[in-house]
Amino acid sequence: xxxxxxxxxxxxxxxxxxxxxxxxxxxxxxxxxxxxxxxxxxxxxxxxxxxxxxxxxxxxxxxxxxxxxxxxxxxxxxxxxxxxxxxxxxxxxxxxxxxxxxxxxxxxxxxxxxxxxxxxxxxxxxxxxxxxxxxxxxxxxxxxxxxxxxxxxxxxxxxxxxxxxxxxxxxxxxxxxxxxxxxxxxxxxx
Numbered sequence: 001x002x003x004x005x006x007x008x009x010x011x012x013x014x015x016x017x018x019x020x021x022x023x024x025x026x027x028x029x030x031x032x033x034x035x036x037x038x039x040x041x042x043x044x045x046x047x048x049x050x051x052x053x054x055x056x057x058x059x060x061x062x063x064x065x066x067x068x069x070x071x072x073x074x075x076x077x078x079x080x081x082x083x084x085x086x087x088x089x090x091x092x093x094x095x096x097x098x099x100x101x102x103x104x105x106x107x108x109x110x111x112x113x114x115x116x117x118x119x120x121x122x123x124x125x126x127x128x129x130x131x132x133x134x135x136x137x138x139x140x141x142x143x144x145x146x147x148x149x150x151x152x153x154x155x156x157x158x159x160x161x162x163x164x165x166x167x168x169x170x171x172x173x174x175x176x177x178x179x180x181x182x183x184x185x186x187x188x189x190x
Contacts, residue, residue, distance in 0.1 A: 027066050028078070030056035030162050040069050041169055045183055047071040048094050051137030051166060053113065055092050058162045064089075085125065085153055086146035092161065098131045098138035108132070110163065126154065132163075139163070 028041040044054050055078065060066055067087075068079035075095045082089040100116050108115035113132040121127030126145040131138055141161070145153055170183040 027060075027069060028054065028056045028164075030058060030164050040071065041164060042173060042183065043071045044076050044094060045166060045169055047073065047076040048096055048137050049184065050096050051094060052135045053132075053137065053139070053163045053165060054169065055094055055139045056162050056164045057160060059160050061156050061160050064157060064160075080157065082145070082147070082153060084147040086144070089143065089145050089153070090157055091142045091144075093138075093140040093142065095138050095140070096136065098133060098140055100131060100133075103129070103131060113163075128154075130154075130158070 028044045029038045030041070041054060041056060045051070057066070057078075060080070063083045065081045065083075066078075067081050068077065070077040070079075075093060078092040079088060080090040080092075081087045098116075103116035103118045105114060105116050110132065113134045116131040116133070117128065118131075119126075119128040125147055126143060128143050130141040130143075132140075141158065143154055147153070166183070173181050173183045
């Protein structure tokens with residue numbers, strides 16, 4: 001399945017229809033404790049070729065719905081809605097860098113990444129951003145929670161997200177295609 005996804009993604013460039021995982025077309029999915037990925041992981045990696053880490057979804061928590069996967073050159077947006085916290089409750093961005101103005105660095109649970117937080121609203125729900133910076137990229141979780149639970153859902157949705165190393169995905173593409181495909185072009189002409 002990944003080999004077919006790789007062929008489609010590599011032949012077509014950035015596309016949101018690379019693979020269907022369950023009912024969530026394009027959702028970059030990764031299994032907890034595994035270094036493998038499904039869905040739009042290849043397309044996600046192609047959108048920000050410098051990013052050494054890629055966001056992925058371990059599982060969509062109860063009450064949350066995957067609503068969009070929008071890769072383009074230079075960034076990808078992944079959107080989620082919540083039955084309690086509203087449409088567009090979380091948007092995850094992968095970009096080459098982030099604007100960290102007004103953020104506070106906090107200890108990161110990921111030793112290979114630095115973590116920054118910015119709270120923009122604590123009444124009528126919760127608004128804020130969490131940034132993970134690393135070599136070649138930045139992942140931002142932008143929260144716009146409208147429910148009464150304030151920041152409580154931040155922990156639940158954050159736990160459901162994961163990261164996949166670019167090196168692991170590159171190995172997976174190479175191995176699943178018996179060496180015919182590479183995630184990243186190495187030298188040569190276009």
